Structures are given as C-alpha cells and as structure tokens.
Amino acid sequence: MIDNMVLLAFFSSSALLALSPGPDNLFVMAQSAQNGRMAGLFVTLGLATGLIGHTVAVAFGLAAIVHASVIAFAVLKALGAAYLLYLAWQALRAADSIGDQEPLPTLPRGSLYRRGIVMNLTNPKVSFFFLAFLPQFADPRHGSMTVQFFLLGAVFIMATLLVFGVISVLAGGVGDKFRNSPFAQKVVNRIAAAVFVGLAMKLLLSER
DSSP, X not given: OOOHHHHHHHHHHHHXXXXXXXXXXXXXXHHHHHHOHHHHHHHHHHHXXXXXXXXXXXXXXXXXXXXXXXXXHHHHHHHHHHHHHHHHXXXXXXXXXXXXXXXXXXXXXXXXXXXXXXXXXXXXXXXXXXXXHGGGGOOGGGSOHHXXXXXXXXXXXXXXHHHHHHHHHHHHHHHHHHTTOHHHHHHHHHHHHHHHHHHHHHHHHOOO
C-alpha cells in the first residue's frame, strides 16, 4: 500500500494543480458566475465523475492506446471543442434573451452534472496527464499498480472536489451580485461564452 506521506504529498500536489489556471477550473468558474454556486458544485461533481473514467483508463492502459492513436486523439479533441462551442452559443442566446420582465429559467442540476462529465471526458489531455502524473507516486514494491492507481485517482478527485468547490462558492457569490441586473447578466453570459470559445480553441490547438 502507498505510504501515508506519499499520499499527503500527492494530495498537496493535486490541490496545487487544481488551483492553477486550466480548462476545468475556468469552466467551473464560468458556470458558477453564470448560473450560481449550486450550478458550479454540480458541474464540479460531473468533472469528478469524469476523472473516474480517466482513472480507469490509466489503470487498465486505455489512455496509452488513445495516446498512440492520432485519430482517437483528434476525435476526442473535436468532440470536446464542439461541446464547448455549443455551450458558448447557449450562453450568447441566454444573454440576448435577458429582459426586464421574466428571469431566466434555472438549468436542471442533472444537465449541469452531465456538462461536467462531458467536459472532462472529451479532454484527452486529462488522461495523458494522469498517465504521466500517477505513476510517479506508485511503486510496484507496494502491491498492485492497478489498486495504487485507483487509490491515487480517488485522492486526486478529493483534492479536485475541495478546490473546485471553493471556486464554485466564490465565483457563484460574485455572480449573485450581478444577477439582479439584466445588464450585468448579459455581461456575465457573454464573458462565459468568451471563456467557452477560448477553451474550445485551446483544446483544438493542443498537441499530444
């Protein structure tokens, strides 16, 4: 089994990585500011669920197969970018439909949860990151590598939930201050759309 000090070092590294600017935390921030802190929390749960998929992929070697396949990598990038552009279009539509009469409908929590899953699973860079990061903290002398990868994946998910949860609350609190103003709502939605487009372009231009 992995030593507790190694797990602590891994948790600390994971938390710092979650704090560093990247597609996932920017996505959580945009969703929280646009739709409220609960939206960010459900998106965070979705992202964490997606991380389970990446952990399984690394533990059973699937990530290495995708990494070796140019076509699989390109398809995942295209799917992820297309989904982000779809979210940008939705945010722009929401901005244009804001009026003084009726508030915008709240997005279902299930929809927000699924957004997080799709966002995470369609980013092949996450699997490659896991493929490079997790083995540094695993040691075959301490038992099954597969079990160790699952343990490290669980610790990484815990760190992500903690950090992204705080981001959701803070960004949602800022967004709450603007949601009473139709003009501010439009600005927030357009900023969210710009973030989604930027993330899509970054994903499309990324290399293995």
